[in-house]
Amino acid sequence: MLDMRRSKMTKTSPLTQLLAVLVCSLLTAAAVQAAKADASKTPFTFKDKNGKTQSVSVVSNYYPKKLVYPTAKVDHSINPQLMRAATIAQERAHAHSRSRCWQYVKEALLASGAVSSYPKTAYAKEAGQELVNNYGFKKLAIRDPFKAPVGSVLVYTASKAAGHVEIRTKEGFVSDFRSKVPSPRPLIGVYAKS
Numbered sequence: 001m002l003d004m005r006r007s008k009m010t011k012t013s014p015l016t017q018l019l020a021v022l023v024c025s026l027l028t029a030a031a032v033q034a035a036k037a038d039a040s041k042t043p044f045t046f047k048d049k050n051g052k053t054q055s056v057s058v059v060s061n062y063y064p065k066k067l068v069y070p071t072a073k074v075d076h077s078i079n080p081q082l083m084r085a086a087t088i089a090q091e092r093a094h095a096h097s098r099s100r101c102w103q104y105v106k107e108a109l110l111a112s113g114a115v116s117s118y119p120k121t122a123y124a125k126e127a128g129q130e131l132v133n134n135y136g137f138k139k140l141a142i143r144d145p146f147k148a149p150v151g152s153v154l155v156y157t158a159s160k161a162a163g164h165v166e167i168r169t170k171e172g173f174v175s176d177f178r179s180k181v182p183s184p185r186p187l188i189g190v191y192a193k194s
Contacts, residue, residue, distance in 0.1 A: 042058065043055040069181065072168050072169065073149055075149035078194060082109075082153075083151040087169075093174045093176060098177070101124055101175035102123070105165050115131075125162060139189045140152065140192055145190070149192065151192065153165060153191045154183075157185060
């Protein structure tokens, strides 16, 4: 009797079972992709601040693009000691800020010979004025930090803080830490000397 039951049941090989699982998986994946495609074609509608109905397409795929920041230009009219200061600062900089930007920039300027003595101002936002008054620097007519030449000193303000100062390098900006982007603080000025 047991043999009869076995003979009546259909036997399936492991290969057939595997094939069935693969076909089901492919069909499920295709259905999910179709649902995503339909969802991305449906616009998102909302009311703006004036009460008017607006619609925008829904972004369903992420296409990562590497941000490319412009490299700095070397201006040969700028004192080569400032380019050396940028190299020294970059070698001594850390990955993250230590809240000692002006100290590190002072030390790099002094080590490169760009300044004859250690600057005395305490706050980074005062650096530009001291560099102009005591060390022969000039304020450049540049308002975009990315357009600052290699070796120039960028000084930023802050209403209730010490501000920030950094040196432009070929690939980015450096003070007590390295960064590909300039400080988000308001720029006071870009300073250099010939």
